[in-house]
Amino acid sequence: MTSAMWRLCGWSLVMLLVVEAATGAALAAFYSPSATGAWASVAYVQDQMPMGWLVRGLHFHAGSAIMIVAGVHLVQIAVAGTYKAPRSLVWWIGLLLMLLVLVFAISGYVLRWDQAGYWANRVELGIASGTPVLGGTIRKIAIGGNEYGNLTLTRFYALHVIVLPVLTVAGVIGHIVLARRHTPATWSVALRQAFVMAVVFAILLGYVASQHGTDLAVPADPSAAFDARPLWYFRWLFELRHLAGSAELFAALAAPALVGGFLVALPLVDRGTTQQQRMPWIAGVVGLFTLIGVLTIASFGADSGDADLAKRQAQSEKDASRVRALAVKYGVPATGPADIKLQIPMYRARSLYEQRCKGCHEADSKDRKGPIIGPGHGTREWFVGFLKAPSGDAYWGHTKLAKTDDAMKPVELGDADLGDLAELLYSQSGASDVVESKRARGKTIFDKACTDCHAIDEGVAGSSAPGLGGVGSRDWYTSFIGNPKSPIHMGPDRSQMPRFDKDLSLVDRDALAGYLVWLRTASQHDVDLLEPL
Amino acid sequence: MADDPDRRGFLKVATCAIGGGVGLVVAVPVVKLVLGPTGEQTVTTPTDPIDIGAADRLRVGAPWQKVDVVAPVVKDAWSTAHDVVLGGAWVRRQSESQLQALSAVCPHLGCAIGWNGQNFLCPCHDSKFTADGDPIAGSGPAKRGLDPLPIEIKDGRLRVTWVRYKLDTASREKA
Numbered sequence: 001m002t003s004a005m006w007r008l009c010g011w012s013l014v015m016l017l018v019v020e021a022a023t024g025a026a027l028a029a030f031y032s033p034s035a036t037g038a039w040a041s042v043a044y045v046q047d048q049m050p051m052g053w054l055v056r057g058l059h060f061h062a063g064s065a066i067m068i069v070a071g072v073h074l075v076q077i078a079v080a081g082t083y084k085a086p087r088s089l090v091w092w093i094g095l096l097l098m099l100l101v102l103v104f105a106i107s108g109y110v111l112r113w114d115q116a117g118y119w120a121n122r123v124e125l126g127i128a129s130g131t132p133v134l135g136g137t138i139r140k141i142a143i144g145g146n147e148y149g150n151l152t153l154t155r156f157y158a159l160h161v162i163v164l165p166v167l168t169v170a171g172v173i174g175h176i177v178l179a180r181r182h183t184p185a186t187w188s189v190a191l192r193q194a195f196v197m198a199v200v201f202a203i204l205l206g207y208v209a210s211q212h213g214t215d216l217a218v219p220a221d222p223s224a225a226f227d228a229r230p231l232w233y234f235r236w237l238f239e240l241r242h243l244a245g246s247a248e249l250f251a252a253l254a255a256p257a258l259v260g261g262f263l264v265a266l267p268l269v270d271r272g273t274t275q276q277q278r279m280p281w282i283a284g285v286v287g288l289f290t291l292i293g294v295l296t297i298a299s300f301g302a303d304s305g306d307a308d309l310a311k312r313q314a315q316s317e318k319d320a321s322r323v324r325a326l327a328v329k330y331g332v333p334a335t336g337p338a339d340i341k342l343q344i345p346m347y348r349a350r351s352l353y354e355q356r357c358k359g360c361h362e363a364d365s366k367d368r369k370g371p372i373i374g375p376g377h378g379t380r381e382w383f384v385g386f387l388k389a390p391s392g393d394a395y396w397g398h399t400k401l402a403k404t405d406d407a408m409k410p411v412e413l414g415d416a417d418l419g420d421l422a423e424l425l426y427s428q429s430g431a432s433d434v435v436e437s438k439r440a441r442g443k444t445i446f447d448k449a450c451t452d453c454h455a456i457d458e459g460v461a462g463s464s465a466p467g468l469g470g471v472g473s474r475d476w477y478t479s480f481i482g483n484p485k486s487p488i489h490m491g492p493d494r495s496q497m498p499r500f501d502k503d504l505s506l507v508d509r510d511a512l513a514g515y516l517v518w519l520r521t522a523s524q525h526d527v528d529l530l531e532p533l
Numbered sequence: 534m535a536d537d538p539d540r541r542g543f544l545k546v547a548t549c550a551i552g553g554g555v556g557l558v559v560a561v562p563v564v565k566l567v568l569g570p571t572g573e574q575t576v577t578t579p580t581d582p583i584d585i586g587a588a589d590r591l592r593v594g595a596p597w598q599k600v601d602v603v604a605p606v607v608k609d610a611w612s613t614a615h616d617v618v619l620g621g622a623w624v625r626r627q628s629e630s631q632l633q634a635l636s637a638v639c640p641h642l643g644c645a646i647g648w649n650g651q652n653f654l655c656p657c658h659d660s661k662f663t664a665d666g667d668p669i670a671g672s673g674p675a676k677r678g679l680d681p682l683p684i685e686i687k688d689g690r691l692r693v694t695w696v697r698y699k700l701d702t703a704s705r706e707k708a
Contacts, residue, residue: 034612035609035612035614036612036614119644119645119657122642122643122644123642123643123644123657126641126642126643126700126701127642129700130701137571140570140571140572141567141568141571144570144571144575144610145570145571145573145574145575145576145610146573146574146575146576146578147575147576147578147697148576149575149576149609149610150609150610150611150612151570151575151609151610221618221645222618222619222620222621222645223599223601223602223618223619223620223621223637223645224621224645225621225637225644225645225646225647225654225655225656226644226645226656227656227657228644228656228657241658241674242658242659245674246674248658248674249674249701308649312656335614335615336614338618502587502689503586503587503589503590
């Protein structure tokens with residue numbers, strides 16, 4: 001009876017390994033093992049390939065299913081005592097296969113190169129490097145040198161898709177052939193195994209569908225904090241080290257060694273022949289797995305009671321879906337997913353604007369210190385409004401200059417003349433829709449009314465006010481942002497705006513200037529339509 | 534003649550020697566290659582100070598600020614990458630001339646450290662550190678405080694030198 005029971009798991013395990021091999025081969029056809037390509041290729045399969053999420057989900061969760069079914073298989077055999085000679089070699093090969101599955105899990109998790117896989121691996125190898133004497137070398141061999149990078153991925157990839165599968169296939173063949181020698185197969189057992197296999201697969205498929213495959217966090221980032229957690233079958237160790245306090249490294253290394261050693265030694269030390277004589281060993285195995293189960297549950301319990309953690313996890317899920325949506329929309333740059341946001345239109349300029357400009361220039365800013373910058377900034381209408389009330393609220397009203405005698409006075413001209421003057425100023429931006437006749441009239445007015453203070457020739461400063469040659473053009477903005485206090489612009493005493501030529505590179509200032517030029521012809525609707533940063 | 538034990542023994546040894554020899558000739562370069570990167574600096578890390586922004590952006594008395602330490606150029610095996618994030622640093626300015634930078638690499642197992650408003654916090658194993666970077670006893674497994682990084686101002690720019698320290702030791706040694 002018992003021997004038929006444990007053999008029910010056999011087909012399920014073979015089926016799960018075949019699922020891993022088939023889905024793994026499909027995933028390998030997409031995977032790019034490099035620091036810049038890994039996350040991108042996984043995200044591509046997950047979010048853009050037909051049924052990619054399903055294949056990836058099956059591949060990931062079948063690993064969990066193997067751990068569960070193999071665990072049941074192992075406990076059943078231990079309880080039945082069928083690991084004894086002449087079957088002990090079958091038992092040892094089985095244990096070796098379980099070890100291989102764990103190495104599969106570790107090597108597979110890092111390949112996705114997201115925050116979850118990256119940090120889990122860093123911690124795991126941090127623990128491994130605590131091994132006496134050999135620790136540092138183990139880590140270096142594993143990650144391929146001194147630091148995480150391209151070689152880390154190529155190594156784990158080679159391990160995961162070539163070395164481990166070859167060893168596993170050899171182990172499985174040995175395990176089955178030897179087991180068959182001791183217990184020949186019968187059709188009635190085969191049918192029951194097939195039935196169990198179908199049930200296991202149905203549960204796996206249902207679970208994968210309910211999870212939409214498996215997660216993919218934001219790309220690996222060595223600077224960003226992430227609540228890294230090991231895969232669930234390592235959670236008991238995670239909890240154990242937590243409980244062990246200062247002895248935690250010992251716990252993390254010694255506990256698996258002790259558990260492994262105990263299981264390997266079982267066929268040798270268990271000399272009982274009756275159920276009663278074997279009771280201590282049966283209790284030992286059952287107790288061990290119960291303890292592992294309790295620790296696992298305790299670990300998940302501790303996390304689920306942590307409200308701060310839940311908040312951070314919700315945020316990182318939000319971040320993940322955002323960056324994955326960007327990857328779908330724009331693709332991942334060849335330089336890697338760290339640059340994914342650079343593809344958002346005017347990303348650099350807009351984020352600089354948010355950080356450096358908005359506080360003093362945004363309409364709804366509480367500490368606005370300068371003119372409002374927004375859609376329509378620098379249009380004809382904007383210039384007319386300015387000429388009518390230079391110290392108006394939307395213009396220089398919030399500046400210190402507005403409260404001094406240096407402030408520009410409203411230009412008292414009729415609407416037609418103001419319009420012509422505005423056309424002249426507007427023309428300086430290089431806009432293509434300048435009305436030449438109006439601009440020419442504006443120039444005449446300018447020469448009469450404005451040249452006491454201003455100048456409008458290229459590169460010429462006004463006698464007591466800004467030179468206006470090229471005002472509103474991209475080059476002019478770049479120059480103004482670089483040093484508003486330059487004599488050609490506001491002069492040393494008339495502007496509170498800091499100079500940015502030290503702080504921001506020419507490329508950054510030019511990018512900001514490009515954004516300001518874009519704003520001139522943009523409407524609020526256009527601004528609202530921009531991809532959020 | 535075919536049953537001659539001497540002859541059989543010789544054949545056996547010779548066959549194994551040939552097979553083993555070929556195997557060894559393949560194994561040596563394979564193992565050498567795979568272990569090749571072990572002693573190498575496969576990923577270069579600049580040891581010079583790295584620009585992290587303008588000095589006046591770090592105000593005196595302001596709370597800890599997280600900055601990415603970004604290497605202008607990193608050679609990673611066969612590829613050269615620009616603007617690579619090496620890791621994070623927490624920086625603050627206690628007075629005009631007194632600056633402080635702490636590596637955001639947890640001294641326990643290297644996870645990136647966060648700040649919860651009062652303490653530094655490692656998200657992996659719950660080690661907590663005071664606002665000065667000292668370990669809070671009993672909070673977690675870290676054996677030492679957060680590692681300081683050299684920080685300086687040159688020509689109005691903040692510059693941090695990136696250093697990785699050995700993990701999980703009580704004393705602070707460069708890795």
